[in-house]
Amino acid sequence: MDVNKNSYTFGFAAIMVIIVAALLSVAYIKLKPFQDRNVELEKKQNILSSVGINVERENAEAIYSTYIKRELVLNNKGEEVEGIAFDIDLGKEIKKDKNVQLLPLFISEVDGVTRYIIPLRGKGLWGPIWGFISLEDDLNSVFGAVFDHKGETPGLGAEINKPMFQDPFAGKTIFEGEEFTSIAVVKGGVTEGDMHKVDGISGGTITSVGVSDMLSERLTMYLPYFNKIKPDIEVDSVFSAMDSVVTVNDSIIN
Amino acid sequence: MSKDSLFSKKNMKLLSDPLNDNNPITVQVLGICSALAITVQLKPAIVMAISVMVVLAVANVLISLMRKLIPSRIRIIVQLVVIAALVILVDQVLKAFVYDVSKELSVFVGLIITNCIIMGRLEAFGMANGPWESFLDGIGNSFGYAWILIVVAFFRELLGSGTLFGYPIFENLGLYEMGYENNGMMILPPMALITVGVIIWIQRMKNEKLIESK
Numbered sequence: 001m002d003v004n005k006n007s008y009t010f011g012f013a014a015i016m017v018i019i020v021a022a023l024l025s026v027a028y029i030k031l032k033p034f035q036d037r038n039v040e041l042e043k044k045q046n047i048l049s050s051v052g053i054n055v056e057r058e059n060a061e062a063i064y065s066t067y068i069k070r071e072l073v074l075n076n077k078g079e080e081v082e083g084i085a086f087d088i089d090l091g092k093e094i095k096k097d098k099n100v101q102l103l104p105l106f107i108s109e110v111d112g113v114t115r116y117i118i119p120l121r122g123k124g125l126w127g128p129i130w131g132f133i134s135l136e137d138d139l140n141s142v143f144g145a146v147f148d149h150k151g152e153t154p155g156l157g158a159e160i161n162k163p164m165f166q167d168p169f170a171g172k173t174i175f176e177g178e179e180f181t182s183i184a185v186v187k188g189g190v191t192e193g194d195m196h197k198v199d200g201i202s203g204g205t206i207t208s209v210g211v212s213d214m215l216s217e218r219l220t221m222y223l224p225y226f227n228k229i230k231p232d233i234e235v236d237s238v239f240s241a242m243d244s245v246v247t248v249n250d251s252i253i254n
Numbered sequence: 255m256s257k258d259s260l261f262s263k264k265n266m267k268l269l270s271d272p273l274n275d276n277n278p279i280t281v282q283v284l285g286i287c288s289a290l291a292i293t294v295q296l297k298p299a300i301v302m303a304i305s306v307m308v309v310l311a312v313a314n315v316l317i318s319l320m321r322k323l324i325p326s327r328i329r330i331i332v333q334l335v336v337i338a339a340l341v342i343l344v345d346q347v348l349k350a351f352v353y354d355v356s357k358e359l360s361v362f363v364g365l366i367i368t369n370c371i372i373m374g375r376l377e378a379f380g381m382a383n384g385p386w387e388s389f390l391d392g393i394g395n396s397f398g399y400a401w402i403l404i405v406v407a408f409f410r411e412l413l414g415s416g417t418l419f420g421y422p423i424f425e426n427l428g429l430y431e432m433g434y435e436n437n438g439m440m441i442l443p444p445m446a447l448i449t450v451g452v453i454i455w456i457q458r459m460k461n462e463k464l465i466e467s468k
Contacts, residue, residue: 034350155294
């Protein structure tokens with residue numbers, strides 16, 4: 001048989017492509033449920049870890065429902081809309097116009113303390129980066145942050161999913177007085193006591209900048225909602241203060 | 255068909271040659287891209303080495319089995335399809351059953367497909383030799399690739415971050431208190447190239463076969 005005839009070459013190519021395509025499609029379809037399950041559990045694991053609860057992936061499901069009390073879907077005016085927050089694909093949402101984006105928000109209650117978890121999504125050097133940042137109920141102080149990435153450079157940008165990078169976010173604030181500042185990831189050392197900056201990663205500058213941009217872009221989207229619920233939270237805390245303090249101080253209410 | 259036994263001297267040479275005399279990285283200077291990209295830490299370097307080994311051995315055998323059927327004008331494309339299909343298949347299986355390993359591998363999947371060592375071996379060896387020889391050649395070459403990767407990663411992680419497999423060696427030795435500082439340059443790609451260069455230098459100094467006649 002002459003393997004260099006044109007007809008043979010075309011035939012060979014066609015058959016090879018069909019076989020490979022069929023093989024890969026079958027593998028993809030058969031394995032998809034297992035893969036989706038892993039991704040879902042990992043998301044739950046990440047959400048939990050942003051509020052300081054570290055669990056094995058297998059246990060994430062059960063523990064998630066214990067601690068995550070509410071899942072909201074918001075629009076950019078800060079109003080609640082219909083939808084399932086957990087199923088929102090942020091990767092698709094951030095490509096939409098700001099006015100029609102759906103914003104998922106998770107509210108956790110751990111040991112009686114309410115925290116707000118905001119999912120993040122942005123661009124790294126090689127591909128998407130994402131994460132979750134949890135705010136204390138003053139909607140200003142960061143309780144914790146987790147980040148992850150699709151394919152940042154190992155040892156450099158990929159370090160954003162390590163505690164070394166994530167831990168310094170805890171305790172930072174996203175507002176300076178009334179003004180929204182976000183948290184910037186900076187090069188070359190953060191001065192002690194700076195509430196709005198964390199150290200970047202040497203050799204991972206573009207990923208670090210990506211994290212900065214992602215935080216500021218995503219958090220900005222939630223500001224209308226924060227403004228809406230902040231007065232309620234403040235009133236709540238004043239009331240609880242009043243409960244514990246017998247003499248009511250007028251200045252608190254002002 | 256050769257009548258050699260499976261582990262004949264000739265066959266064993268297929269395994270040992272790429273380790274030194276005909277090393278894919280230091281002698282043929284192939285696969286440099288991944289050698290630079292993923293040698294910042296030891297663990298990913300080892301994961302990469304194992305992945306390349308699996309893909310190279312299996313692809314070499316497959317191509318060798320098909321070698322008499324492949325039309326020579328599209329042979330490179332056929333090789334590439336075989337490699338890409340294998341890599342994607344392995345990646346899908348890992349994602350479904352060993353998710354953590356697949357996350358570790360994520361970035362390398364593309365790098366494996368484009369690794370010139372794999373295509374180089376398929377074209378130079380798999381296309382012309384039997385399946386068993388091709389298998390040995392694949393394993394030999396991936397070991398040749400692996401040891402360079404691991405040596406480079408060892409020095410880069412140790413000198414660049416002061417750790418090995420993430421374990422803080424230098425911190426525990428108390429070097430930082432004595433005023434030692436990590437060399438940040440080591441974690442940047444140029445130092446990988448220089449490290450590979452140093453290995454090539456030492457190898458050419460020691461290995462007489464590689465010394466060019468004047």
